[in-house]
Amino acid sequence: MPRYTNQQVAQIFNQIADLSEIKGEIIYRVLAYRKAADSIANLGRDINEAWQAGKLQEIPGVGPAIADKIGELLSSGQMTFYNKLTAEVPPSLVEVLGIPEVGPKKTRAMWQTLGLTSLAEVKTAAEAGQLRALPGFGPKTESKILAGIEALASRATDRVHMGVAFPVARELVTALARLPQVRRVNYAGSLRRFCATIGDLDILVASGDPVGVMSAFRQLPQVESTLLSGETKTRVRLLNGMEADLRCVDETQWGSALQYFTGSQAHNVKLRELALKRGFSLSEYSLRGEDNSEIRFAEEEEVYQALGLPFIEPELREDRGEIEAGLRGELPRLVSIHDIRGELHCHSTWSDGQASIEEMALSAEARGYEYLVISDHSQSLGMTGGLGPERLREQRAEIQAVQERLHRLRLLHGTEVEIKGDGSLDFSDHVLAGLDFVVASVHSGLRQDRDTITARVVRAMRNPHVHAIGHPSGRLLTRRDESAVDLHEILRISAETGTMLEINAAPDRLDLDDAHVRRAVELGVRLVINTDAHRPRDFDNLLLGVATARRGWAGVEHIANTLPFEALLDRRKGGV
DNA sequence: GCCGTTTTCGGCCCGACTGTTTTCAGTCG
Numbered sequence: 223m224p225r226y227t228n229q230q231v232a233q234i235f236n237q238i239a240d241l242s243e244i245k246g247e248i249i250y251r252v253l254a255y256r257k258a259a260d261s262i263a264n265l266g267r268d269i270n271e272a273w274q275a276g277k278l279q280e281i282p283g284v285g286p287a288i289a290d291k292i293g294e295l296l297s298s299g300q301m302t303f304y305n306k307l308t309a310e311v312p313p314s315l316v317e318v319l320g321i322p323e324v325g326p327k328k329t330r331a332m333w334q335t336l337g338l339t340s341l342a343e344v345k346t347a348a349e350a351g352q353l354r355a356l357p358g359f360g361p362k363t364e365s366k367i368l369a370g371i372e373a374l375a376s377r378a379t380d381r382v383h384m385g386v387a388f389p390v391a392r393e394l395v396t397a398l399a400r401l402p403q404v405r406r407v408n409y410a411g412s413l414r415r416f417c418a419t420i421g422d423l424d425i426l427v428a429s430g431d432p433v434g435v436m437s438a439f440r441q442l443p444q445v446e447s448t449l450l451s452g453e454t455k456t457r458v459r460l461l462n463g464m465e466a467d468l469r470c471v472d473e474t475q476w477g478s479a480l481q482y483f484t485g486s487q488a489h490n491v492k493l494r495e496l497a498l499k500r501g502f503s504l505s506e507y508s509l510r511g512e513d514n515s516e517i518r519f520a521e522e523e524e525v526y527q528a529l530g531l532p533f534i535e536p537e538l539r540e541d542r543g544e545i546e547a548g549l550r551g552e553l554p555r556l557v558s559i560h561d562i563r564g565e566l567h568c569h570s571t572w573s574d575g576q577a578s579i580e581e582m583a584l585s586a587e588a589r590g591y592e593y594l595v596i597s598d599h600s601q602s603l604g605m606t607g608g609l610g611p612e613r614l615r616e617q618r619a620e621i622q623a624v625q626e627r628l629h630r631l632r633l634l635h636g637t638e639v640e641i642k643g644d645g646s647l648d649f650s651d652h653v654l655a656g657l658d659f660v661v662a663s664v665h666s667g668l669r670q671d672r673d674t675i676t677a678r679v680v681r682a683m684r685n686p687h688v689h690a691i692g693h694p695s696g697r698l699l700t701r702r703d704e705s706a707v708d709l710h711e712i713l714r715i716s717a718e719t720g721t722m723l724e725i726n727a728a729p730d731r732l733d734l735d736d737a738h739v740r741r742a743v744e745l746g747v748r749l750v751i752n753t754d755a756h757r758p759r760d761f762d763n764l765l766l767g768v769a770t771a772r773r774g775w776a777g778v779e780h781i782a783n784t785l786p787f788e789a790l791l792d793r794r795k796g797g798v
Numbered sequence: 799g800c801c802g803t804t805t806t807c808g809g810c811c812c813g814a815c816t817g818t819t820t821t822c823a824g825t826c827g
Contacts, residue, residue: 250810254799285800323816325825360818411827424827452815457826467827469814482812487827494811499804505812549803 223299228262228269231292235259238304240319241311243326244333257283260488264542266741268710270296282543312339321370323363331356345371381419382464383699384766385729388413391423393444394466401438403431405473410483415536416769418732419699423466426483432470439468475507477519481526482506488541489534496529496545504529537772542740556772557751559765561784564593567638567661567692567724567752568760572617573598574606576757579617579633580624585758587631593787595659596621597636600648603665608640611653632787634658638692643667645681647688654687658791661724661752663692664705672706679712683721690722690750693733701730709738713745722748722782727767728760739774750782 239255261283262269272278273296278289295301312333318341319329332338335356338347344367347353353364391409398407404427408414411424429435436456440448449457449465456468471479482490483506497504501512509517509528519525523533531548535556538544547553569575570582577585579596586594598617599608609617618635625633636659640648647654647662654660662682667675682688694712695704716723723742726733731754734742742749751767753760771781778784 248799251799253810257800283800287799323825327824358818358823362817366817422827450815455814457815483827485827487811490827491811498811503812507813 225270226296228265231269231295232259232263234295234301234304235262235288237313237316238307240316240326241307241313244315244319244329245307245311246326246330254283254285254288257488258288261542264540264737266737266739266744268708271710314340317341318344321367321374323366323370328359328363331358341371341374381421381700383419383729383732384413384416385763386462387420387423387464390444390460390462390464390466391425394423394425394442397442397444398425398427398435398439398468401429401435403429403434405429406476408480410480411467411485414484415486415539416766416773418735418770422464423460424483424485425466425468426476426479427468427470428473428476428479429470430472435470436468469506471507474518474520477521477524478504478508479506481519481522484522484536484539486540489539489544492541492545493529496531500529502529535772537769538775540773554775555777557768557776557778557781557784559768561778561781562591562751562764562768563785564591564595564632564783564787564790565752565755565761565764566595566636566659566690566750566783567597567726568594568755569598569638570596572596572613572620573603573608574756579620580627581758582755583624583628583631583633585761587628589761591631593632593634595634595636597638597659597661600637600639602640602642602648608648609637611649614649614653634787636660638663639688640665641678641682643670643678645678647682647685651685651687654685657687659690660688661690661692662688664696664707668696668702668705670706672708675705676708676711679707680715683712683715683719688721690724690752691716692724692752692754693726693728693731694723695733695735695738697731697733697735699730699732704733709734710741713738713742713747716742716747717745720748722750725749725751725767725770727751727753727763727765727770729763729766732766732770734770734774736770736773739771739776741774743774743776743780747780748782749776749780752783 235255236259239252243252261281265281273293278284278292291301291303315329315333318324332344336347336352338344348364348368353359354361391413395407395409398404406428408426410426412420427435432454436451439456440451440458444460445458446461447459449459454470457465459465469483494504503510526533532553534544534548565586568582570577570579583594599606601608601610621633621635636657638661641662641664642648679691683691695707695709697704723734725739751771753763755761782790
């Protein structure tokens with residue numbers, strides 16, 4: 223019988239939601255499936271384990287009916303409800319629903335009146351001019367559908383990581399800030415929440431001349447075409463293929479608008495429900511009382527304050543319990559970038575880095591770090607020019623020499639040692655014992671099956687000289703999925719052995735991810751935030767790693783490199 | 799289908815824009 227991962231179970235419920243919606247099911251039932259799917263995808267603990275512990279209904283959005291369906295799936299590999307639904311509503315309709323501008327009503331119309339059940343069939347019908355005859359359809363809808371199918375085919379992936387999105391967002395914000403009629407401007411949306419990947423850019427402007435701002439926005443050199451444009455809202459496609467939304471409000475409404483436009487949608491829905499309970503109606507413009515009185519908020523903090531909540535940091539706004547915690551006064555005090563005292567994982571020209579040890583050290587010192595560990599690759603990762611024991615000894619001499627030219631920074635000698643295919647390490651225990659800090663990582667054999675790759679990492683974690691596991695899942699955002707490694711087991715072993723888990727801050731990694739950071743925090747696992755810098759400017763990525771930690775509700779106490787190095791060393795496992 | 803400091807039943811956010819319409823439904827975020 224297949225074993226289902228959290229992602230697979232979540233995908234099934236998302237599919238149930240889509241098919242139910244096309245079928246015409248009560249929308250709240252559909253939303254319930256979506257909420258459950260989102261919770262499961264971001265659970266951080268293994269759904270199989272939660273099921274065996276009888277704790278499925280502790281998952282937010284999972285009640286008796288959905289818990290039964292999960293239980294049936296995990297125990298038998300079947301879900302009767304799903305089988306009946308897919309027999310009734312062709313599953314390929316999900317891809318039709320995926321066409322931009324096509325929602326459940328149009329999907330249903332095409333299916334029930336023309337019998338269209340797939341992208342290919344819809345395309346053929348549109349090309350034959352058959353769609354415009356349907357009620358609610360017209361020539362424009364028909365051509366939009368064709369263009370939408372085109373776009374789906376040409377677009378390999380529709381999300382980018384923050385390393386791509388941030389520079390573009392900054393360019394747009396800078397350009398808008400130069401407009402004389404613009405009073406305030408900021409990016410919002412998933413970028414402001416520091417989601418690992420970004421679908422489109424959301425930018426907010428305060429101005430008394432929204433029409434002028436919209437017009438100027440459409441004419442920016444980065445803009446390829448305008449997708450929609452009204453008086454206060456414009457969506458464009460950029461030259462790099464991304465889409466960007468611009469909203470404009472009055473300066474007196476900035477706080478409400480920034481709160482709304484930052485999202486997430488689920489967070490906003492929960493916040494608006496809370497407002498209703500308090501006798502208000504919350505929108506992106508204001509808070510309206512039952513007597514239709516209107517309160518405007520120029521600052522975001524005031525929105526939360528008016529609802530009896532402390533300020534909720536953007537990284538937490540995912541409807542993962544932050545509003546409830548805020549009401550109870552139990553929001554975590556999140557780690558901040560200023561709390562980070564040192565870096566435990568970076569490279570130099572001794573392996574695949576782009577800068578010398580001295581350049582890296584001087585940059586770290588200039589950034590105010592107290593300590594820096596040089597941790598070049600080990601020899602079996604051949605293409606990086608990894609070090610063997612001999613060169614490792616030579617490197618130590620250079621580190622000591624550079625140390626003498628530094629003022630405050632403590633420069634330390636470490637390694638990113640390869641976890642080999644069988645779980646053994648690239649250096650002997652004797653060599654590892656001579657290093658200040660050891661990160662162990664998997665770079666090869668990432669396609670091994672779950673049990674094999676997990677056993678490999680666990681073996682490394684049980685080595686007393688291994689202090690941290692680097693980028694535990696091995697994912698490369700938008701390029702490579704995580705390995706099959708059982709992170710739930712890794713978290714458990716980490717808590718048991720005291721081996722730290724890295725939050726790798728490289729924009730295409732962010733690994734551990736936010737959901738597993740959250741679970742790590744719950745389990746008392748020790749985390750480190752490392753940039754894995756290969757050149758001085760990579761240290762800038764620290765912000766992304768810290769944001770990922772914050773998205774996982776981590777405080778200073780959970781992050782080992784917020785400690786002075788002596789304290790960090792004292793608390794190394796084994797107490798060495 | 800889920801959920802509870804108004805509820806174990808009756809709620810479940812709010813608004814912009816477009817296209818197809820003669821006042822609104824559908825989609826999106």
